[in-house]
Amino acid sequence: MDKFYITTPIYYVNAKPHIGHAYTQVVADSLARYFRLIYRKENVFFLTGTDEHGEKIEEAAAKAGFAKGHEKEFVDSIVDGFKAAWKILGIEHDYFIRTTDPVHKKTVQDYLNKVKEKGDIYLGEYDGYFCKPCETFWTDTQAEGGICPDCKRPVERIKEKNYFFKMSSYAAKLEEYLNDPRNADCVLPGFRKNEVLGYLKDDLRDLCISRPKSRMSWGIELPFDKDYVVYVWFDALINYISALKANNMFDKFWPADVHLLAKDILRHHSVYWPIMLMSMGEKLPKTVFAHGWWKIGGEKISKSKGNSVDPIELSNKYGVDALRYFLVKTVELGMDGVFSEDSLVLTYNTNLANDVGNLLNRTLTMVEKYFEGASPATSDKCADDAQNERSAKLRAEAAMILPYCRKYIVEKNYQICNAVIYAMSVVSSANKYIEASAPWKYSKEGNIEAIKIIMADLLEVLRLVAIALYPVMPATANKMWRQLGLGEDIAKDVKREELLADEQYFSKRTFPAGIKVAKGDPLFPRIQ
RNA sequence: CGCGGGGUGGAGCAGGGGUAGCUCGUGAGGCUCAUAACCUCAAGGUCGGAGGUUCGAUUCCUUCCCCCGCAACCA
Numbered sequence: 001m002d003k004f005y006i007t008t009p010i011y012y013v014n015a016k017p018h019i020g021h022a023y024t025q026v027v028a029d030s031l032a033r034y035f036r037l038i039y040r041k042e043n044v045f046f047l048t049g050t051d052e053h054g055e056k057i058e059e060a061a062a063k064a065g066f067a068k069g070h071e072k073e074f075v076d077s078i079v080d081g082f083k084a085a086w087k088i089l090g091i092e093h094d095y096f097i098r099t100t101d102p103v104h105k106k107t108v109q110d111y112l113n114k115v116k117e118k119g120d121i122y123l124g125e126y127d128g129y130f131c132k133p134c135e136t137f138w139t140d141t142q143a144e145g146g147i148c149p150d151c152k153r154p155v156e157r158i159k160e161k162n163y164f165f166k167m168s169s170y171a172a173k174l175e176e177y178l179n180d181p182r183n184a185d186c187v188l189p190g191f192r193k194n195e196v197l198g199y200l201k202d203d204l205r206d207l208c209i210s211r212p213k214s215r216m217s218w219g220i221e222l223p224f225d226k227d228y229v230v231y232v233w234f235d236a237l238i239n240y241i242s243a244l245k246a247n248n249m250f251d252k253f254w255p256a257d258v259h260l261l262a263k264d265i266l267r268h269h270s271v272y273w274p275i276m277l278m279s280m281g282e283k284l285p286k287t288v289f290a291h292g293w294w295k296i297g298g299e300k301i302s303k304s305k306g307n308s309v310d311p312i313e314l315s316n317k318y319g320v321d322a323l324r325y326f327l328v329k330t331v332e333l334g335m336d337g338v339f340s341e342d343s344l345v346l347t348y349n350t351n352l353a354n355d356v357g358n359l360l361n362r363t364l365t366m367v368e369k370y371f372e373g374a375s376p377a378t379s380d381k382c383a384d385d386a387q388n389e390r391s392a393k394l395r396a397e398a399a400m401i402l403p404y405c406r407k408y409i410v411e412k413n414y415q416i417c418n419a420v421i422y423a424m425s426v427v428s429s430a431n432k433y434i435e436a437s438a439p440w441k442y443s444k445e446g447n448i449e450a451i452k453i454i455m456a457d458l459l460e461v462l463r464l465v466a467i468a469l470y471p472v473m474p475a476t477a478n479k480m481w482r483q484l485g486l487g488e489d490i491a492k493d494v495k496r497e498e499l500l501a502d503e504q505y506f507s508k509r510t511f512p513a514g515i516k517v518a519k520g521d522p523l524f525p526r527i528q
Numbered sequence: 529c530g531c532g533g534g535g536u537g538g539a540g541c542a543g544g545g546g547u548a549g550c551u552c553g554u555g556a557g558g559c560u561c562a563u564a565a566c567c568u569c570a571a572g573g574u575c576g577g578a579g580g581u582u583c584g585a586u587u588c589c590u591u592c593c594c595c596c597g598c599a600a601c602c603a
Contacts, residue, residue, distance in 0.1 A: 336597085343540080354565055355566095358566070364562095366561050
């Protein structure tokens with residue numbers, strides 16, 4: 001049976017979402033929507049959530065006036081903000097996991113016991129630099145010269161007993177796994193796999209997975225030592241499994257098909273996580289896909305530079321779908337992109353307003369003008385051979401829209417960007433087609449058959465384009481769908497077989513005759 | 529010699545041994561169905577530098593220069 005399980009990272013709740021978070025969400029949501037169309041809704045699971053433990057949160061809670069022991073109330077308020085943001089961006093996840101959920105805690109503790117029993121966890125001693133005022137640990141290189149890189153005050157050498165996870169003993173096994181041709185897609189894009197293999201060449205140190213409660217208590221207690229809580233990754237990564245367990249869906253959906261994430265946390269997902277899973281005795285995810293970053297003015301987005309962009313603000317200003325379209329279409333998944341409000345507006349005006357919005361508008365106007373707003377029934381040919389040729393050419397391009405969606409998204413590993421670009425190229429062809437065909441001339445000549453063919457072709461293109469754009473711009477696609485007189489909701493109306501069909505299927509017209517179109521407001525009014 | 533990615537017309541990118549391509553911008557023209565939208569044509573590049581392989585390299589090899597990121601008990 002075909003199933004699809006996609007995850008985003010769980011976000012640390014110490015800041016509000018920026019454009020990078022929004023990107024991961026939008027891509028994951030678009031993919032989930034596409035797979036729901038082809039595999040049916042019940043066979044797709046899209047997970048997102050929040051990472052809520054750790055020192056930074058403990059501090060932030062204290063700062064916000066929450067007494068020790070009341071951290072949960074603090075994170076609750078932040079989490080609501082994340083959920084609201086995703087709602088505005090049209091993100092339809094199947095589940096929202098929080099690391100403070102009881103099921104998650106229990107799952108983490110169960111696995112800790114299992115891994116401990118296996119002998120992969122031991123009590124050791126951490127030895128390194130610590131900055132007391134910042135309450136932060138630093139490595140030798142970070143604290144070069146004995147100075148805290150943050151506050152520039154002197155650091156001290158401290159030793160602390162902690163539990164460690166024996167990552168080092170799995171390095172060879174992981175390397176073998178990564179090199180196995182059967183796992184060709186385990187890390188994508190392909191060039192990232194080399195990077196991961198590179199990480200393994202350095203000595204893989206055992207991972208410190210605990211914090212003494214005396215110093216930090218906001219976390220999941222180690223089941224085998226009350227004086228410690230779990231530290232970060234051994235808590236966070238397990239969310240991908242505990243979320244399924246919370247829904248009794250583990251057997252159906254594990255292993256994950258794609259863990260989608262940004263390249264900065266590639267190491268955790270393609271080294272730590274697979275090794276944890278090996279030790280835990282669970283299957284490894286099929287793909288860890290590391291996408292790139294959005295840069296602003298050539299630089300990485302960072303709080304310290306103050307160049308962060310608020311996706312919600314952009315969404316309110318230009319519309320969710322315009323933002324979603326821009327994010328998905330502008331860069332190939334895996335590459336870095338340059339974000340600027342100007343380029344967003346440019347994409348909006350050119351691709352959305354001038355190309356697709358205008359195509360719908362001008363087509364529907366002509367259908368109203370020439371056929372009283374009803375899609376014409378047509379024969380395959382008219383008396384003008386040149387016209388027949390143009391028509392055949394456009395229809396051949398249109399026939400590839402849905403097959404290419406499948407090709408790029410399923411076969412070419414989630415390249416939804418190329419699927420969208422292809423659909424838009426057919427929109428552009430359709431605009432040229434109107435110009436070349438000049439239905440207004442046929443109208444003067446009285447060649448009604450030719451106009452019928454032209455309109456039927458345009459409606460066909462628009463219908464297929466609406467379906468192709470649906471995963472990325474659900475609201476807009478449905479708006480197109482309604483204006484075309486085809487119904488209310490593409491997800492409900494479109495036949496699954498059609499999405500799986502080949503171009504042969506589309507050699508016949510699939511836009512029914514006699515449909516009353518309902519021209520509405522422009523999809524995307526131009527921005528001046 | 530730490531590792532990875534990249535340097536292609538004004539901008540952002542694609543491509544890949546044999547007339548260098550796309551989008552935007554610029555200039556000229558066309559059309560009227562349309563959201564001053566759409567369509568056509570033109571200008572604009574010795575594909576980071578230097579060597580080499582080849583009948584021929586922007587594409588392969590060597591080397592150098594420059595930009596970006598990673599180098600984890602920060603998420």
